Amino acid sequence: MRTPTSAGTVCPLCSEPLDIDSIAAAETLSTAEALCHSCQQQPPPFTRAVAGNVYDAVRPAVHLMKFENVPALAQPLAAVLAQAMLALRPTAPTRMTVVPVPLYRGKRAYNQSTLLARHALRLLRSSAPDWQLHLQLHALRRTRHTESQYLLSREQRQQNVYGAFAVQGDVRGHDVLLIDDVYTTGATVAECARVLLAAGATSVHVATLARAAREIAVRWQPSRDGPMAETHH
Ligand SMILES: [Zn+2]
Structure with missing residues (x-):
């Protein structure tokens, strides 16, 4: 390991x-x-991916926000996301289209990535007022349900999300800043970046609330070869 x-x-x-x-x-x-x-x-197809914290540090709050219907937690968590976004600021384009990773329709009453993006943009309007960040909520849609990435290997995760997203907004010439809650192998955001670039986006950067370090997430599985990550992306 x-x-x-x-x-x-x-x-x-x-x-x-x-x-x-x-x-x-x-x-x-x-x-x-x-x-x-x-x-x-x-x-990866994206230019750079950053995360606000390690997943273990925010896991209870993320779990409540996503699975226990506590959307109010998006507000304090967005401060962590905004910090990650600021780390991109020195090298990122001055004008960016912010796109949350979508859920499959009806899966949950709210999309936690959208809530995080909204609150983070509000914070950045005061901390980085010259950064032109424009939220485009429906640039991407999820075309089908995907199995939970829990306990899938890196290759299985890539297969699981392949073709699961489609671009429905006009992103031609846009520098996209993709927002998601947790980054593990990056399979989900890489697939989103792939379709955005194929649709004409100029570049894709990624900011996530938290990163599940593969070294931490890896579990020994005696019956299988690949590393097994324990989170969802
Ligand atoms: Zn790397």
Whole structure:
């Protein structure tokens, strides 16, 4: 199992904590930037993904917000998301279209990613007033129900979400900032980014409330080979 070493040493593309091998590689590379194993093997379609906190730190609140019908929790959690979004600010475009990852219709009374995005934008209007962020709620729709990503391997997650999203707004020429609640392998946001770029978006950045570090989420499964992550994306 890989072990995160120093906090803050993360993959510049997906924010995965880097393992010892990757950090050693970074020190010998002239670019001084090493990618995590996952991004080396398969570069993500998005420009960069950031997260506000580790999932364990916000898990109880996220669970209440999503599964126990406590949407009011989106407001304090959005402050964490807004911090993550600010980390993108120095290198991100000055004008961006903010798109929450959609739910399948009727799945829940509210979409937690939409609530988080709304509250975070409100906060950023005062902390980053020159950043032109425009919410476009229905740029994406989910075309079918997807199985819970719980206990699926990385490859299974990619298959599970493939073709599950469609672009229904006009995103041609837009720099998109995709919002989701939890990032685990990135399969969901990568699939959203893929269809947005195919529909003409110029770039896709990703900000999530929390990141379930794969090292933390991995469980030993004696009967199976792949790492098994415990969260939903
Ligand atoms: Zn990475």
